[in-house]
Structures are given as structure tokens and as C-alpha cells.
Amino acid sequence: MVHSEIPKIAMSGDELQHLCDQVTRDAAAGDYDGALTLIRNQGPAIWYGLRPERLRSILEGAIASGAEQTPLAQQLHLFVTAGDSAQISPETLHALVGSHDSIALAVVRTARVIDLRLRGRAHVAADLLRELEESALRITPLFDTTAGLQLVLSLQCGITAMLAGRFPEALRYLLAARIHPVIPELVFLTRDALVKSALIHAFFGDSAEARALLDEAAQLPRTISWAEPLIDAHIALTHARLAPDRSSGRAILRSIEIRDVGEMWPFYVLCMHHVMRAPADTHTLKQQIAVFEQLGFPRVEGEGLTGSVFPLVRADMHLRQGNTREAGMFLAQADPEFAFTQLLSARGELADGRAKNAVKAASAVDTDTALRKVHLYRQAILADVFEALQKRRSTITALMSAMKVEEGVRAEEAAMFSPKIQALAESEIPGWPHIASPTEEVPEPANSDAVSLTNREREIIELLATDLSRNEIAAQQYISLNTLKSHITRLYKKLDVSSREEAVHRARLEGWA
Numbered sequence: 001m002v003h004s005e006i007p008k009i010a011m012s013g014d015e016l017q018h019l020c021d022q023v024t025r026d027a028a029a030g031d032y033d034g035a036l037t038l039i040r041n042q043g044p045a046i047w048y049g050l051r052p053e054r055l056r057s058i059l060e061g062a063i064a065s066g067a068e069q070t071p072l073a074q075q076l077h078l079f080v081t082a083g084d085s086a087q088i089s090p091e092t093l094h095a096l097v098g099s100h101d102s103i104a105l106a107v108v109r110t111a112r113v114i115d116l117r118l119r120g121r122a123h124v125a126a127d128l129l130r131e132l133e134e135s136a137l138r139i140t141p142l143f144d145t146t147a148g149l150q151l152v153l154s155l156q157c158g159i160t161a162m163l164a165g166r167f168p169e170a171l172r173y174l175l176a177a178r179i180h181p182v183i184p185e186l187v188f189l190t191r192d193a194l195v196k197s198a199l200i201h202a203f204f205g206d207s208a209e210a211r212a213l214l215d216e217a218a219q220l221p222r223t224i225s226w227a228e229p230l231i232d233a234h235i236a237l238t239h240a241r242l243a244p245d246r247s248s249g250r251a252i253l254r255s256i257e258i259r260d261v262g263e264m265w266p267f268y269v270l271c272m273h274h275v276m277r278a279p280a281d282t283h284t285l286k287q288q289i290a291v292f293e294q295l296g297f298p299r300v301e302g303e304g305l306t307g308s309v310f311p312l313v314r315a316d317m318h319l320r321q322g323n324t325r326e327a328g329m330f331l332a333q334a335d336p337e338f339a340f341t342q343l344l345s346a347r348g349e350l351a352d353g354r355a356k357n358a359v360k361a362a363s364a365v366d367t368d369t370a371l372r373k374v375h376l377y378r379q380a381i382l383a384d385v386f387e388a389l390q391k392r393r394s395t396i397t398a399l400m401s402a403m404k405v406e407e408g409v410r411a412e413e414a415a416m417f418s419p420k421i422q423a424l425a426e427s428e429i430p431g432w433p434h435i436a437s438p439t440e441e442v443p444e445p446a447n448s449d450a451v452s453l454t455n456r457e458r459e460i461i462e463l464l465a466t467d468l469s470r471n472e473i474a475a476q477q478y479i480s481l482n483t484l485k486s487h488i489t490r491l492y493k494k495l496d497v498s499s500r501e502e503a504v505h506r507a508r509l510e511g512w513a
Contacts, residue, residue: 014223015184015185015187015223016045016048016049016184016185016186016188016223016224016225017049017223017224019038019042019045019046019049019185020045020046020049020050020224022038023035023038023039023046023050023058024050024054024058026038027058027061027062030065032058032061032062032065032067033067033068035058035062036062036067041147042147042148042185043147043148043149044147044148044149044151044152044186044189045147045148045183045185045186048186048188048189048225048226048227049185049223049224049225051226052226112128113125113128113129113156113157113160114156114160116128117159117160117163117263117298118263118298119298119300120297120298120299120300120303120306120307121300121303122160122163122164122165122299122300122303122304122305122306122307123164123303123304123335124303125160125163125164126160126161126163126164126166126169126304129157129160129161129169129173148183148185148186148189150180151177151180151183151186151189151190152186152189154173154174154176154177154180154193155173155174155177155189155192155193155196157173158170158171158172158173158174158176158177158193158196159196159263161173162196162199162200162305163263163266163304163305163306164303164304164305165304165305165308165335165337165338165339166304167200167204167205167371168369168370168371170196170200171197171200171205174193174196174197174200175193175197177189177190177192177193178190178193178194178197182220185223187220187221187223188220188222188223188225188227188228188231189227190220191217191220191231192227192231192234194213194214194216194217194220195213195214195217195231195234195235195238196234197213198210198211198213198214198217198235198238199234199237199238199264199267200371201213201371201372202238202241202242203241203267203270203271203373204339204371204372204373204374205371205372205373205374206371206372206373206406207242207373207412208407208410210238210241210242211242214235214238214239217235229257229260230260230261230262232260233256233257233260233261233262233264234261234264234267236252236253236255236256237253237256237261237264237267237268237271239252240252240253240256240271240275241267241270241271241274243275246274246275246276246277246278249271249274249275250275250276253268253271253272253275256268265292265297266305266306266309269289269292269309269310269313270309270313272285272288272289272292273285273289273313273316273317276288277320279320279494279495279496279497279506280494280496282317282321282496283496285317286317289310289313289314292310293310301333302333302334302335302336303335304335304338305335305338307334307335308333308334308335308338308340308341311330311331311333311334312330312331312334312338312340312341312344314327314330315327315328315330315331315334315344315348316344318330319344319347319348319351320506321496321497321502321505321506322351322497322499322501322502322504322505322506323502324348324351324352327344327348328348331344331345331348339365339366339370339374340374342361342362342364342365343361343362343365343374343377343378343381345361346358346359346361346362346381346385347381349361350381350384350385350388351505355385355388355389356389358381358385359382359385359386362378362381362382362385365378372405372406373413373416375402375405376402376405376409376413376416377416379398379399379401379402380402380416380417380418380421382394382398383395383398383399383402383417383418383421383425384418384421386398387420387421387424395421395424396428396429399421399424399425399428399429399432400429402417403429403431403432408431408432408433409425409432409433410433411433411434411435414432414433414435415435422435453491453494456477456487457487457490457491457494459477460473460477460484460487460488460491461491461503461504461507462507463476463477464488464500464503464504464507465504465507465508470484470485470488491503495507
């Protein structure tokens with residue numbers, strides 16, 4: 001992976017503080033023209049450095065004083081007080097950026113992209129990025145001559161692509177922001193680009209890369225910017241997803257203030273789903289998802305990550321319980337172009353016994369741009385599908401393709417593959433990592449999410465997967481029908497299921513039957 005070299009620039013993190021203090025002093029002394037000149041020349045830094053209410057107060061003072069630059073103050077005041085729903089005219093934005101060069105024009109277009117993004121129009125906003133690509137990906141390796149506008153542009157394009165679910169594209173924009181010359185007053189934006197990249201990798205890409213990016217971000221100093229708590233929340237969110245066990249992940253997730261998550265709320269929902277996937281947590285997860293759905297996050301059904309995260313989480317929960325019909329209803333509400341919609345659709349087709357349809361759904365994922373975890377999950381599904389079709393050679397091919405990722409499949413990634421496929425891979429694929437099977441004696445961490453079944457329960461669930469009636473199962477186990485019913489009741493409770501069909505589906509997923 002490409003890593004940006006952080007230049008050895010002497011930075012204390014106080015540069016933004018000094019700039020904002022100067023603007024505040026000028027305004028307090030009545031020198032509004034001086035304050036407005038600083039704002040014009042250092043617009044992005046002032047925007048991120050002063051709290052909106054403080055900036056608004058300075059602009060109102062400038063307007064009331066009749067300063068020479070009052071028209072600029074009026075335009076800025078309109079921008080600051082407009083809110084997410086306002087439409088800022090191109091003329092106003094041109095005046096704010098101060099010129100009509102390509103960067104200035106790109107900033108005007110970016111404002112429109114952000115406006116659409118904040119309305120949940122992920123696809124429309126992402127489609128507009130094509131008009132910005134040349135400017136957003138422009139590299140200025142030595143000096144910044146745009147007062148940080150170039151950096152802001154690249155970062156905002158990256159965030160837009162993230163929320164549209166276009167992660168490879170997002171990483172390109174964020175890389176442009178990462179290798180932009182570090183601006184002491186805007187150093188937090190460089191860190192933000194590193195953290196956003198880590199967030200993508202933690203969920204969809206390479207966990208090792210995510211950790212390296214977080215380490216790189218930690219080298220940069222903090223500032224007084226109001227954006228810092230948001231970046232901190234995104235760092236914590238990344239750590240929660242990378243946690244070695246779900247119990248640790250839940251603890252980190254609980255420490256995050258929801259208000260600081262901001263536009264990255266879909267990743268919070270995905271992390272909540274990840275750390276609460278154990279059957280015992282299903283009821284709580286359903287309740288929390290229902291609460292989040294009512295919070296009014298900006299989204300349009302079926303558009304990008306924002307419009308797909310809730311139906312995909314619900315579809316996955318139903319698939320794990322064997323409710324393929326309900327899962328299909330939620331999948332129909334998700335973005336069909338999003339990779340995980342395609343992969344969950346493949347899982348649903350396989351669960352319904354339509355293996356050929358599953359191959360078609362999994363094959364819809366763009367393998368040329370797929371990130372590491374997406375690629376491995378796709379190969380895990382294809383391996384299951386080919387094994388169901390009794391095409392062992394194709395199964396082996398899918399596993400070999402998985403091993404072609406950098407450094408091969410890692411131990412924590414092998415857990416993506418079903419126990420049956422894992423056993424096959426360990427015996428047939430050179431270098432495939434060994435992970436503990438359910439029958440091995442492995443010490444469980446405290447508060448483990450694993451379901452522990454007694455030997456009797458394992459025998460019963462294996463028999464439930466057959467065509468035997470309850471009376472026949474009881475006879476084979478040499479127990480009464482009532483005793484069998486008690487075992488089944490406890491078994492259903494452990495698995496958080498309510499029917500024989502759901503229990504058998506879960507058992508097959510876990511490799512117990």
C-alpha cells in the first residue's frame with residue numbers, strides 16, 4: 001500500500017490557535033478590515049478554527065461597522081448562517097474563494113456536492129465528482145498555493161465517495177489529501193485523511209493497513225479545531241472494528257459520543273452490527289437498529305452506503321437466522337451496485353438452494369477494484385457455492401484466488417470461511433492458516449461471543465438436521481419425549497432461534513451439522 005511521508009516540519013499544533021487569536025484580536029480592536037483580510041487569505045483555517053457562533057459574531061460586527069470589506073462580510077455571513085438546506089449562489093461562492101481559477105471553480109462545485117451529501121443523495125453527489133476529479137487529484141508536492149483549498153477539496157471528495165459506498169475511489173481522493181504538503185494550520189485535515197482511509201480499510205480492506213494508517217495519524221499534533229473531536233470519534237470507531245474480540249469492540253464503541261460521529265454514522269451502525277453479531281445479542285441489536293432508524297440520518301433508500309446500511313444489517317440478521325424470505329425483502333431496499341448488497345444476495349441465493357444464482361450474484365462484484373476483505377468474502381461465498389454444486393476443482397480455485405492477496409490469507413481472515421471450507425483449505429492449500437475447530441479445546445476469553453454446546457446438544461442438533469421426527473430422535477437418544485423437548489428449548493435459547501429450520505440453518509453455518 002502507498003504511505004505518505006509526513007514531512008519533518010516543526011509543528012506544535014498552536015499555529016491555528018495563533019491565527020484565530022489574531023482574527024479575534026483584530027475584531028475586538030475594531031479592525032474588521034484586518035480580520036476580514038485574514039479570513040479571505042486563510043479561509044479554510046479560519047473556518048475550521050473558529051466556532052461557527054464566534055465567526056458569525058465577528059462577521060456581524062464587521063457588517064454593523066460599515067467596514068471597507070462589508071460586502072465580503074455579508075457574503076460570508078450568508079454562508080455561515082445558511083445551514084445545510086440553503087442554496088448558496090455560484091456568485092457568492094466565487095466571491096468567497098476570491099478568484100475564478102480551476103481550484104476556485106472546483107470549490108464552487110464541491111459546495112454543491114456537500115449540499116447533496118448532507119441531504120442523503122449519495123449517488124448524485126458521487127456522480128458529480130467526475131467534474132472535480134482533475135482538481136481533487138492534483139498533486140502539489142512542494143508548496144501549497146491555495147490556502148488549503150486543494151486539501152479541503154480532496155478530502156471532501158473522499159468523504160463523498162465513502163458515503164456513496166465507492167471505497168476504491170474514496171481511497172484515491174484521500175491519498176491525494178494525505179500526500180498534499182502539510183499545512184501547520186490545517187494539519188488536522190491531513191490526519192483526518194489518514195483516519196478516514198483507516199476507517200475504510202478496517203471495515204472493507206486490509207486491517208494491517210488500517211493500523212499502519214492510525215499509527216501515521218498519531219504522529220501529527222492536535223489543534224484547537226472543532227473538527228478534532230470528530231476525528232477522535234472516527235479513530236475510536238476504527239479501533240472498535242479492529243478490536244481482537246467483540247467484547248473489547250463493544251467497550252470501545254460505548255465510549256464514543258454519538259454526536260461526534262457526524263457523517264460517519266453508517267460506519268457506527270456497521271460496527272454496532274459487527275460487535276453484536278452473537279445470537280445472544282440479536283434482540284438488543286434489533287432494538288438499537290430500530291432506534292437509529294428513527295433518528296433521521298440523511299439518507300435516500302437504495303442510494304450508496306447511507307441508503308443501504310440499515311436494510312443490509314437487517315438482511316444479514318435474517319440470513320443468520322435462516323429467514324431468507326425476509327432477508328430478500330431488505331436486500332431489495334439496498335443499493336444494487338454496492339458490493340455487500342451483491343455478496344449478501346449471493347448468500348441468500350445459496351441458502352435458498354439456488355447455487356447458480358449465487359454464483360451470478362457474487363460474480364457481479366468488481367474484482368479489479370475490490371478491497372481485501374470484500375475480495376476474501378467473495379471467495380468464501382464462491383467456495384461454499386462450488387462445494388454445494390460438488391465442483392471441488394472450482395472450490396480449490398476460489399481458495400487459491402483468496403491466497404493471492406498480499407501476504408496470503410491471515411489467521412483472523414480465515415474465519416470468513418465456513419468450517420467445512422476451512423478444513424478443506426488447510427488440507428489442500430499450501431500456507432493456509434490453521435484456526436481452531438469447534439471440537440478443539442480452546443480457552444474462551446471472558447465474555448466470549450461463542451456459543452458453547454454440550455455433547456448432548458450437538459448430537460440433538462445433528463439429528464434435527466435429518467428427517468427424523470422428535471419421537472424418533474428421542475428413541476435414538478434413549479430419553480423421553482419431554483426430556484428431548486427440554487433439551488430443544490434450551491438449545492433454541494442458546495442459538496436465539498425459534499424454529500427447527502432456524503436452528504438447523506445456524507448449525508450448518510457453524511459447521512455443527
